[in-house]
Amino acid sequence: MAPLTMYSAVVPNSPDVAGEGKPRRSVLCPETLVENYAASYKSGTNVTTLYENFLEGIHRSGGKAFLGTRPIVNGVPQNYEWQSYVEVQERVKHFGAGLAHLGLAPKSHFGVFSINRAEWTMSELAGYQYNYTSVPLYDTLGVSAIEFIVNQTEMETIVASPDKAQILLHMKSSLPTLKNIVVMGAVDETLLTEGKELKIHVVAWTDVEANGKATPVEAVHPTADDIATICYTSGTTGTPKGAVLTHRNFVAPIASLHMMARHGKFFIPCSADTHVSYLPLAHVFERLCQSVMISGAARIGYYQGDTLKLLDDVAILQPTIFASVPRLFNRIYDKVLAGVKAKGGVAAFLFNRAYAAKKANLRKGIMTHAVWDKLVFGAIRARLGGKVKHIVSGSAPISPDVMDFLRICFSADVYEGYGQTEQAAGLCMSYRGDLTPGQVGPPQLCIEVKLKDLPAMNYTSQDKPFPRGEIMLRGNSVFNGYYKAPKQTAETLDAEGWASTGDVGQWDAQGRMVVIDRVKNIFKLAQGEYIAPEKIEAVLAKHYLVAQVFVHGDSLQATLVGVVIPDPDTLKLWANENGLGGKSYEELCRDAKVKTTLQKDLAVFGRESDLKGFEILKNIYVDSEQFSIENDLLTPTFKLKRHQAKEKYQAEIDRMYAEIA
Known part of the structure; x- marks a missing residue:
């Protein structure tokens, strides 16, 4: 019998520690953890910050399209309209200078409060260029959490959509530090009037941009160790915790994916690729996705803002890359199988025969079929626009049955990622060509992982046949701690830099991670x-x-x-x-x-x-x-x-x- 392909290896010379398994790293980099990647925009340099990641995308784009939006005319969504990488670069530079005129200094905080839209991404990119620290406010965090975040970070300036600007004005009495609200899109006269009454400077995003263009400000670019964002976890109880994430924390998983792509284990997008942005940008999964898209000069198209109309947007956008969460994939799976059952007869017979044939081929590493892909699965592929080549699932575990379903019906490479806010979503990623369901791959190339015994739950690193325990990690994507919360930081990060995840995992026979449980939800x-x-x-x-x-x-x-x-x-x-x-x-x-x-x-x-x-x-x-x-x-x-x-x-x-x- 041929030896099994191994995906991770024990870290060389790692000591034995009672109650823990030995740390493992990806076999693609067993000696050194990845931190950054080689830049093409400037020979002999590496991309070390998210601003340099943007420069890389601009260089690779050759002036092609970057951000796409569907304008709504008389209530009817139109075709996507696009801004190029070069156009966005100019606007970002001007907007960053305009924020400086509002009093923002390097390393100071500014908020972003909106659903996904082009101004969200451009505001973030301006922060990267001028070394401001973005603090996203979740679209539905709730008033008490927003109050907590704004006051804890002593925020003076927030970039917001008109509806969220209204919320902030209504909360002004509990937000003593707030001075400026920069409104994306059209500014209603009532917002200006109410702002004056409350002594809040309400100004249009485009006016801030124009001011920066008229009076340029030289940018102070960040270093790898500067804070890129404070990302507050929504949590299920209590007040939010702000994970402090540096440019290094974000660039490390991007670099990991670039190196995986060089080994044929992942993909790096190009200017011919398109990503649909609808998962909340206040969450690190979508922000990491966007950063990866930017690094390869892909297009990013935004949904209308209504998840019920997402598939309408997708039909027009025709993305080649679809990153989402199991909840959506489960719904597609359920709807397709229910539709097959309802049709019955010949249609159900053909689907089941086609599905069985392709499922058998999956075990041989084959995802396409000359007959069934067109005859049976073409209509299903059309649900995601018909051009999807890569599907990435993250944020929660996905069923092996649904993973198989996506590969069979869409003939696409399907990856399952695993990560948390505290590692900029960079913990594990399944490899291209590995069609084994139920695992999330080996550690990303930027971190090392070990399992810590949980005797109360009968999980230990000595379990047979596979070691089990709480997933712990250390490396370049791991955060610095929670903002102004030393107690919570100490509960998550130990003195040696190991971060606890609260998840229970096991190593499989080939050194891949399988997430099997939660510590807290037991x-x-x-x-x-x-x-x-x-x-x-x-x-x-x-x-x-x-x-x-x-x-x-x-x-x-x-x-x-x-x-x-x-x-x-x-x-x-x-x-x-x-x-x-x-x-x-x-x-x-x-x-x-x-x-x-x-x-x-x-x-x-x-x-x-x-x-x-x-x-x-x-x-x-x-x-x-x-x-x-x-x-x-x-x-x-x-x-x-x-x-x-x-x-x-x-x-x-x-x-x-x-x-x-």
């Missing part, structure tokens, strides 16, 4: 069984009738209960087949027959998916209101806010347990 039932609710939710969410699910249990109860949000489309199809076709979605969610069917089907589905007996839901509540950012049940990266969900459904939880008793 609870124990009354009989002593440890429960990982996220694992159960990931399984049950794959059922065709389920859109979302929240699993709950505690140490005073012997069983689990759950809140299930049915998929509106598939529930309607089921209702038509079961004599309930005349009812609305809300009426169906209240129907006893729906609840009984769902509970029974999920129990069977759970056992078929290898859930243990104590992991089966013994009672459920069916609700029609989806978990969302707007109702504060999801974080901006679409992770369930478990504490808030428990509070919202506490009455139903009590009733479900009473019914079981």
Whole structure:
């Protein structure tokens, strides 16, 4: 038998430490961790900052398109309009100078408060060029968190969209340091009037740009160790924590991906590539994605601002690169399979035959098929514009079934990334050509990783056949700490620079990381069984009738209960087949027959998916209101806010347990 291909290796001469496994690095750089990459814009130099990364993109672009926006005319979105890299470079320079005229000095903070749009990216790039520190405000963080961030950073200037500018003006009494609001797009007269009354300088983004153009200011460029951004994690409880990230922290994972690409394990985009920007720019995953796009001179097109219209934007934009989160990929997976089931007959027969043939080919490393790709999967590819070559999933674990589905239906390279805010999203990345599902690849080339024993959860670095434990990392992408929060920093970073993730991982036989659990989201039932609710939710969410699910249990109860949000489309199809076709979605969610069917089907589905007996839901509540950012049940990266969900459904939880008793 041929020896297994190894993806990571033990760090040479690493000491034995009780209660820990030995650190591992990618086999592509076992001796030295990657920090930066060679620049083409200036021979003999390396890209060490995000400003230099921008210069690299400008050089590689040859003046081609950079930022694209769909103008809305009389409520109708038009085709994308583009600004070139050279045009954006000029605007960024002028805007950065204009911010200086507003009182911004090198290393001082400025806020950005908006959904994704071109001015967001240009404001950030101006910060990189002039060595300002950006502090993004999440679009839906909530008033108390915004107040906390602005006051903790003593922010004087915030760049905001008109609707967010209005929010800031209403909050002025609790934001004593705020002096300037720079408004993206058109400035309503009422904003100017209200600003004057509150003694806030409200000014248009374009006016700041024009002022900088009229009176240039020489930029003070950052070094690798200067702070690029303070990125506040939304969290699920308590006040946000501001992760302090330097230019080195961001450039290191970009450099890692460049080196992986040189070895054929990843891709670096070029001016022919297009990325759709819709994941929140206040989160590091999208910002790292954009920085990688810029490093290769790719185009970035922004969505309209409504995720319900995202696929309309994608159809026009026709991206070649699609970076998203499992929540969206799961919905595509569910919709396609439900559609196949609904059609039945010849269409279902052809799909299933094509799917089985391509799945068998995947195990041989083949992702294309001369017949089935055009005959069966062409319409599915069109859902993402028809030109996607690379798909990147991040922010949360993705099911192996969905990974296979994406490769089969889109014939694209599919990568799963794993990282956190505290490492600028640079922890692990699966390799091109490795079609093994369920793993997130070896460590990025900029860090090393070890597993720390968790004896209370029965995970240790000595486990057989594979070592398990809390994922710890150290290296060039790891943050400096939390802003003005030494206690929280000490809880995450130890004296030797090792950062704890709160995630449980295991090394597989080929030195790749498999994320298997969360340290904090574990609870124990009354009989002593440890429960990982996220694992159960990931399984049950794959059922065709389920859109979302929240699993709950505690140490005073012997069983689990759950809140299930049915998929509106598939529930309607089921209702038509079961004599309930005349009812609305809300009426169906209240129907006893729906609840009984769902509970029974999920129990069977759970056992078929290898859930243990104590992991089966013994009672459920069916609700029609989806978990969302707007109702504060999801974080901006679409992770369930478990504490808030428990509070919202506490009455139903009590009733479900009473019914079981």
